[in-house]
Amino acid sequence: MDEWPCAKEHGRIDMKPEFIRFVTGIVRQTDCNREEREDLYEELLTHLECSFIDYQKKGYSEEEAMRTAMTNFGTEQEVGDQLQEAMYPYRKGMMLGLSVASLLFAYSVYASQLFIMGDAHILWLILAVLIGMAVLFVTVRPVTSLNRRLWMNGLLLVHLFVYFYGLLLATDVLPPYSVGLTIIAVLILLLGIILIYRTTIYDYPSKRPALWKDAKRLHFINITLGILVVFVTLFFLWALLLFSEVSSIFLLLLIPIGLWMLSYAVQMRLLANQKVTWAYAIVFTQIAAVVVMIFLVRGI
Amino acid sequence: MNKKAFGLLTALIGIVTIIFVGLGFVYEKSENEKQNGLTAIFDVSATGVIATVRFEKGKAGIYLNTKDDGPIVQFPVEQKILDISFSNDGKRLAYVVSEKESSSDSISDVHLLDIDTKADILAFSVTAIITELAFDPKNPDKLFYLQADVFTNYSPITGKRPHDFDVHSYNLDNKTQTRHTDLKKYGMQSLHVSATDESVFVQMDDDENVQSADELFASYQRIFKIPLDMPDEKEIISNPTGQQDIYDFLVLPELDEIIYQAVGGTKSNGTYEYELFSFNWETNQTKQLTRLKEYAAKPILGSNQKIYFLVDLNFAGRTPDYTIYQMDLDGENIVEILW
Incomplete structure (x- = not known):
């Protein structure tokens, strides 16, 4: 607060309820987490109060000074959008695009499956609409407690799985309908993956500035390996289901995913304990194992 | 977006979703109902008649020459026609019917259809899967067939299929069944009956002398001639x-x-x-x-x-x-x- 000259000049500033409501409305438009919101809230409030004091000094009445300070500041929506764009460039647009495209795709692929193939994928439609709505909700009505990396990535990962099934449904429709739907599904999945990368690496970075770079590198490698492991597992699951019925043997397929999750968690714990070398040793072992697996499969 | 606008949007999406779910219940088709059109089962008679098996909204039927004349026989959506075979003179058509959901307890009904009168009689039934039929060109009262005694998956990574095949025949005159081979083959198809001697031709794996899994994978499917009086002396033709x-x-x-x-x-x-x-x-x-x-x-x-x-x-x-x-x-x- 001390960085504002008026704060230095006037000491403690009385926060007006009108300003509190106004700033709350602005902050709600952003994707900030709780900590960032508190900082932003305080900064905007101080700025408004200083502006209010300046106008009063110029001879404005209290009410006029308050109204002019808020009018010159801009509307809640405008200021909120500008702040959001400045702090997280294109994020809101990407999230909005993901939710709208996902909802339209869900209805299109469901209708195509129903009227062309005769299959009603009701459960998938409900899941796809719920997840599309959830993404839309956190985009247009951000909730402070949800805007943490874990929750956002959880939401995006669920979206990825639900819409990967949508991709399979799109490829299953008779051509030429399948072509357009498949392209749209792939674009939606790519956008979802990009959002997972930016949410993890850029939008909600580690709280320890010294480890930012290492954390970014490890997150990037682990997310990439995770996507690879999950899709290879799904491919083998699909291949097995094609030729046989569901069996407990299929649980063995989950071992690589389990190992990847364990390895990722251990690396992050080591990083938090400043054991950077050990964290890198694990991630390189992981990469080596994947490369060996690829060569073994190619050999077969 | 304010609370009211978002609430309206949520309600709109909810209504659209409910409509789509409702349409799903109305327009969804069962797997059986989806089957339509010509199947891979057909035969051509000595008189030039082409008989085909077609599905019409999941109902299997036999059609002669053109689909426009409609089916001469048709079965409920739960049943399928596995094979058809004209007699040598083209006056009778034998066909086999079974449930679409096959199992080792499946019953195969073999029917005989008179092409002129369209009279349809059930010749015989067996608790097994009959996959193919063929009249004996030398004896119009003898109908050969391939019978699979089990419907299972011999490997955990394959689906259930008919196995343990052997060649059988049914004498339409004295109503007796005869088993001609004891091969229990994993697969057997394309049954043909010799017009000149007492033998049949089938396609199956050339795996008699294989010793290992590698040799089994390297073996080929070939055409065999099986003498009915000495089925062990089969030969590759x-x-x-x-x-x-x-x-x-x-x-x-x-x-x-x-x-x-x-x-x-x-x-x-x-x-x-x-x-x-x-x-x-x-x-x-x-x-x-x-x-x-x-x-x-x-x-x-x-x-x-x-x-x-x-x-x-x-x-x-x-x-x-x-x-x-x-x-x-x-x-x-x-x-x-x-x-």
Whole structure:
């Protein structure tokens, strides 16, 4: 607060309820987490109060000074959008695009499956609409407690799985309908993956500035390996289901995913304990194992 | 977006979703109801009649010459027709019916249909899966058939299929069944009965002398002639050293030839192209008869000395798209039979 000259000049500033409501409305438009919101809230409030004091000094009445300070500041929506764009460039647009495209795709692929193939994928439609709505909700009505990396990535990962099934449904429709739907599904999945990368690496970075770079590198490698492991597992699951019925043997397929999750968690714990070398040793072992697996499969 | 606008949008999306769910309940079709059109089962009589099995909204029926005349027999959506076979004079058509959901307890009903009167009688039933039928050209009262005694998956990574095949026959005159072989073959198909001696021709794996799994994978599917009085003395009549699997065939004894189906090439997407070939067992000459680059199958000799065969224009797709073609014995003049 001390960085504002008026704060230095006037000491403690009385926060007006009108300003509190106004700033709350602005902050709600952003994707900030709780900590960032508190900082932003305080900064905007101080700025408004200083502006209010300046106008009063110029001879404005209290009410006029308050109204002019808020009018010159801009509307809640405008200021909120500008702040959001400045702090997280294109994020809101990407999230909005993901939710709208996902909802339209869900209805299109469901209708195509129903009227062309005769299959009603009701459960998938409900899941796809719920997840599309959830993404839309956190985009247009951000909730402070949800805007943490874990929750956002959880939401995006669920979206990825639900819409990967949508991709399979799109490829299953008779051509030429399948072509357009498949392209749209792939674009939606790519956008979802990009959002997972930016949410993890850029939008909600580690709280320890010294480890930012290492954390970014490890997150990037682990997310990439995770996507690879999950899709290879799904491919083998699909291949097995094609030729046989569901069996407990299929649980063995989950071992690589389990190992990847364990390895990722251990690396992050080591990083938090400043054991950077050990964290890198694990991630390189992981990469080596994947490369060996690829060569073994190619050999077969 | 304010609370009210978001609430309205949520309500709108909810209503649209409920409408789509409702439409789903109204327009969803069961797997049985989805089956439509020509199947891979057809036969050509000595009088030139083409009998086909078609699905109409999941109901299997037998059609003669054209689908416009409607089915001469039709079964509920739960049942399927596994094979049909004309008698040598073309006056009777034998066909086998079973449940679509196969199991080792499946019952196969073999019917006889009089082509002139359309009278349909149940000849016999067995608790097994009869996959193919063929009249004995030498005895109009003898009907041979391939019977699978189990419906199972011998490997955990394969689905359930009919196995333990053997050759059987049914005497329509004295109503007796005879089992001719004791092979319990993993797979057996394309049953043909010799017009000159007491033997049958079938396609199966050439795996009698294999010792290991590697040898089993390296073995080929070939055409065997099985003498009915000495079934252990079966012999391979297709090219015994040929490096290709043979899937379906037609024996032409007067030409010393077999016409068979085998892989002829591969599409750019990796799908095999199945073509028809001829093999002369006297000269050991092989000739490729079709070059349709599709899935050509099931060659049948017609009374007009033409070969009739099926082509699946959507092979490896979700649903097959069958068309019947005919050609000369040497593979010339390939034309589509219009229905």
